[in-house]
Amino acid sequence: MNDHIRRNMPLFPISIVKKLTELSARQIRYYEEYGLVFPSRTEGNQRLFSFNDVDRLLEIKSLLERGVNLQGIREIFLLREHNTSKTAGPPMRRDGDLTDLELRRHLKNELVYTGKYGRTSLIQGQLSRFFD
């Protein structure tokens, strides 16, 4: 049994995830509805989160605190999936280490993009200061 299956094994109910992440059940369910996490379900339709799900939720929480909104987080996750799946080799980066360098480039582009087309910015408040 490798790490992958281990990290994705459905283990804890929302009550445990609440404690682990310090997020409200409302938030956890909302983030799922938004497509940021996809916990499996029990026969009784109750959510069962994997270690990976908890990890993602912690990252979501962290990014939200840094001023990134849900749409931004969604894109960050999409970007990671696009270049994490190709890395089947040894240097598989975990956690939020993708972030620093690539996240900065991405966020900066978002600022430029939103500035050009006047759409709702993906970045809120002070975060934009990191890119002057």
Add this chain to the structure above:
DNA sequence: TTTCTAACA
């Protein structure tokens, strides 16, 4: 008792 969905004084 815990969790689920849906909806909003």
Add this chain to the structure above:
DNA sequence: TGTTAGGA
């Protein structure tokens, strides 16, 4: 996001 109703 919080909170609550009503059911499983």
